[in-house]
Amino acid sequence: MTVRNLDALFAPKSIALIGASNRPGTVGSVLARNLFRAGFQGPVMPINPHEEVIGSTVNYRSVADLPLDPDLAVIATPAASVPALVAELGERGCRAAVVISSGFSPSLRDELLAAARPHLMRIVGPSCVGFVSPQRGINASIAHITPRAGDLAFVSQSGPLALAVLDWADAHGVGFSHLLSIGDMSDVDIGDLLDHLAQDGRTRAILLYAESITGARKFMSAARIAARIKPVVIIKSGRTEAGARAAMSHTGVLAGSDAVCDAAFRRAGMLRVASLRELFEAVGTLACQVRPRGNRLAILTNSGGAGVLATDALEDHGATLAALAPETLSQLEALLPADWSHGNPVEILREATGERYEKALKAILPDHEQDAVLVMNCPTATTDGLDAARATVAALGSTRRVPILTCWMGASTAEPARRLFAERAVPTYETPDGAVRAFMHLVEYRRNQDLLMQTPPPLKVNPAHRETARVLVEEALREGRDVLTEPEAKQLLAAYEIPVVDTRIVTTPQEAAAAAEEIGYPVALKILSRDISHKSEVGGVQLELDSPEAVRIAASDMLDLVRQRKPKAQVDGFTVQQMIVRAHAHELLVGIAEDPNFGPVVLVGQGGTAAEVIADRAVGLPPLNMVLAHDMIARTRVSRLLRGYRERPAADMDAIAHTLVKLSQMAADFAEIAELDINPLLADHSGVIALDGRVVVRPKPAAGTARFAIRPYPEELERDITLRAGAGYHIRPIRPEDEPALIEMLERSSPEDLVLRFFAPVKRIDHSFVARLTQIDYEREMAFVIKPDASMEAPILGAARIIADPDNEAAEYGIMVRSDMKGHGIGSALMRHLLVYGKARGLKRVFGDVLYENRGMIDLAGRLGFSRHVDENDPQICRVEIDLATIDPNLAG
Structure with a gap:
């Protein structure tokens, strides 16, 4: 679930308190005192089977005795009793509950959710300290004070920390629109609350304290929407990399869960801070x-x-x-x-x-x-x-x-x-360090917000040999291997047009010497074994060999060393490759890893044998584009060297960024790739070349691209269609790179058509206006463009989009066809495409608001089966709506 029934939490008409008490110092007495004194305008109905009154308020012995159905229940009874109470409340029509009670085992938590599910009842907690909404007069918490009203919303996974923040805020005159302790997050989580608070007119900024992130894709969608509307500032505890220690590749070791969280928060446009003081400082600074x-x-x-x-x-x-x-x-x-x-x-x-x-x-x-x-x-x-x-x-x-x-x-x-x-x-601060820290908050926030709206240059990541890559991966899995050999790894990289060094496979020292003669000196010699992850650690790498005799001796010695240090390893031979001599090249590490929460990540940093010790890396969430890839590179320490210094010219930053984008595409194409690293990737002014590669594979997980925290571009939705008079067109989802073409389409449309689409004159068609139309979250909305052909250069003739609610129940649509292309059936094709897509993603209905003067759109909606309704607030607007259960899946043709 997402925002369904959260209105019963934030704006209830009546509240039931189960577990109310007259005994001083108990949770039930504190809750009763806070609820009665906060100023709530509706009835607060205490329930205790042993009391006549709670304080001076009439008490009820059970849920069944309540005189009216509560919107919100606050529960503070022993954990074992809560599921039955929730079921009973659900029968009475209660739509939300704050469960203060603690001590829930996993099985008891499942019982709680099972009791709530048939009634679509939302659960906050359990094991939380409650919910406070000062502007509504609600203090359903065990807080020692009721905070003053304000416009900051604070959401905390830690109950004690939420109470400490209340105390601090009271001393500093800070007020809240809402304060929520969410405890175990059995149902309502941070993503749900971000969705609601983003649209809450009483909330100016959202503050978060998180210990863990659940439902990464939902969280990212909600966070990206919220951060575009108002500042979202987060503290995330648990800065540890323990979860990555068992990884087989350098990339997996270096990814680190906290680095991934950093990348996720930046990608969402949020600002991460390190302390509670910074949290409120940042909000004050951003407010200016x-x-x-x-x-x-x-x-x-x-x-x-x-x-x-x-x-x-x-x-x-x-x-x-x-x-x-x-x-x-x-x-x-x-x-x-x-x-x-x-x-x-x-x-x-x-x-x-x-x-x-x-x-x-x-x-x-x-x-x-x-x-x-x-x-x-x-x-x-x-x-x-x-x-x-x-x-x-x-x-x-x-x-x-x-x-x-x-x-x-x-x-x-x-x-x-x-x-x-x-x-x-x-903005004003007490110390120089505080002022500079605030300046950096502004810099980081601006940078994160800009990344939400940057338009990347066109880049077609088009692996010419994708099928070759698939064969490599599937063959390894068929043989029961979880690591590709070095030659296989390089073939995979080459399939994605990542330059690799020429590599020969041999089986004996004599063959190695002969291969070296053919390649030319100096050469590098490496052991070839499916059982050895890091060759240099067992003496399996020799560099700068400059004669046949040197190669033969090195190969023989290498076999002896490997047998001593890794006696059970199966040795398949050697690889021989020419030493790449680039005097001014930098050694980089780039790769793919998988985070247990956020799914695939891409990494870049300083490479070489000391990569793990230096730990210079930047992590990004795919899908990546060139703008995001360049930002990743800029966050590394090695980027200062890559920009050039003294006699060393600047490295080809575009070539490095291209490599990151290609790895991002590879992660989307092959869910079987669990880890991948290229170490080193040599980078200089002439480009990049991969000297070594390691790929860890596993059977394809059922999730596929659903494991991505941000939904990748849905290539599977591209279609070629034929319309009137046999004209062919191409329909596909919109890309951020479509911004120039969309601007051209809008500029070639009449002012009257722009008003019909946007309900007001469009004074400026610029980046800030169009970026919001092209840079979308494919998880929450979908926009299609129609072109004469599939090339990026082809003009956009029409565009259509639907924006779904967080519950994926209903979606609003919008369509526009370039003025000179009307009458060709383009609008009808786009509408049919939208409806079929909406039905496939599980939406129940699609609706749109149409100006009555837009007769073409109203007639089209009528032909497709939409019903019409007059907008009571604006007689110039017609609401059209369709039940998608009536849509033929083959409607799009």
């Missing part, structure tokens, strides 16, 4: 709508020491101290005393007045070499910190083109300045 372009910070301060602290913090966080432009420095020279710092940080000396702050800040703000400015002040006996704060605000003016952060150090003397900044929505 400050959006730096990059990570270059200019610092203005009256204290050299404070400037050094901020610079150190900037370095620690991986950001950049801005190099101010010469013209800016010249202006500052003219404005400031002779002994100012003459650079960034701009130290304007301890006697700096408000006037000096204002003049210096106005000189720095227009500088294009900085992305944000941090203004700092240390209290002195000779200057007024509030005067400096007023001057800072004055310098900003009303435009706020440049992001500004402030840090007024001190306690009582700085408080008036901080209040002024808060009133003017200027």
